[in-house]
Amino acid sequence: MSGPVGPVIPDWSPGPSSESVAAANAANELTVYGGGIGSTVDIEVSTEDIRACASQISALASRLRHAGSRARVCAYGLSSTAHLTSFGALSLDRAWDVVHSADSRAASLDDLAERLQVAAQGYEDSEDAAAAVTWRIFRAPFVFPFFPLVHIQFAAALAAADAVAHGQEPWAFTREGTGMFLREYIYALTGMDDGVENIAALVAAGVLPYNSNRATIRSIVPNAMAGGAEQITDTEGLVNAIGALYPEAGNVPPGSFRIDRMVAADGQVSGTVIIPGTQDDIVGFNPNNWASNPGAMVGGMTAVANGVIAGVIASGFKPGDTINLAGHSQGAMVSVVVANALVDAGYKVPGVLSVGGPIGLISAPAATEVLAVEHREDPVPGADDAPPPVSENLTWVDRPLSESTDPLAMSVHDPTGSHGVDMYVNTAALVDASDNDAIQDALAAWDAQFDPDAEVTTFYYQATRDF
């Protein structure tokens, strides 16, 4: 006879909580850069400066400790005669005060030096990661003007190989592959080295006569049966709400965006603007069409941006109010553009959520926490051929779907999946579950918007391009 002998005692030890499992899963799936890291991009200080500062602080801590040691010797000296005079005991006490205080201050300085080193490391890691997003390839001599097609084919072959290596179809270039291919394509045909920004600006100006940047908005009532009007209390909810704004969701007509106005229990008013991405054709009345992409990519005030600002005013917000923005794809670029415009107009914009947006060419307001969520296999964030605008107010969440253990992520083989809102909803849930400090800091900018007890009024608007 085999098997257990005697009573079977159940294991009552508590297993890991669902929250800790989710946080561990998020840590495995997400690579996070940011959270007070800063960057040479917008702070004009090098990591060498910060490391030098750390070394100097550390040296000062040593000097402080040495001063404390000398005071200690004095204290020992005083202790042998302190009982003989009226000032002896007091001077001995003070000498020991110096010893202990100097040691304590030295420890504080050491801590400061260590934090500076960590900050410098954070800068370097983020800048390295950001630099890695732009993929440089070999350029044979005389590519321009003699062998453009050969070079374009070479770049395309590399991008295709990279796509396959990341579990994508050969034509479904990754973020890095897309940026590289666009840059090399432009180089092969024009000789421009980093031409994406220039060409985007050129195209934006070129389409303007056919696509005005002016827009008219009208208030609309969404199709309640299609859902998408739930109160938003987390990032997943935000991305879900973005998905509900695409016409194919059947909730709202093309060119629509959503504005939530929250009133907290203490009367504080705040808002959330939710903007979907590209819809429809190149030319048309829908301001979210393809023609708006180049202008938005270089930070221009597109028809969508103008429509959104009109919507903010129509929703009763005034300068001084707090408004956050969230957008997907083109909506992400518009979110950053509108954030700048609102801050210039006196509004407070503590947070922007960029979902799969090529926002590398647009600087966000200095006091705005930008949370940029990207899939490495998503070609769209690479369309600007620029690393995320790494700064201390940007938290960049990168998810390599091809390395995921999630069945949904593993089933993604082209941009309909890697750039799709459904996949980003899945990633947003990981962001919510993450206990990463940088993510937590970035999400703190959304506290007012995610307040479940706030009284929320939701407005929907449809913007139409004026011709």
Place this chain on the structure above:
Amino acid sequence: MGQAMVLRSVADDLEEVAVSVRSAVPAHWTGDAAQNFQRTATSATSGITAVHAIAQEAARLAQQHEWELTAVRAALSSGAPMPV
């Protein structure tokens, strides 16, 4: 003896350290992180300045102690030997 002089020297050192800490964080480093570090550095400077003040007081008291001790020794020098 001589502790007062050493403590004065310690106080001078602490003053120099405080000034150096105040100017350690690069002035051209701006933004939230820089402000946080600058705040910490300013707080550390205040703390070290306080220690400097204590050291000065310790030096002053030690000086008084040494003068008094000298007087005690002088007074006792004519009498029986004392373990001073």
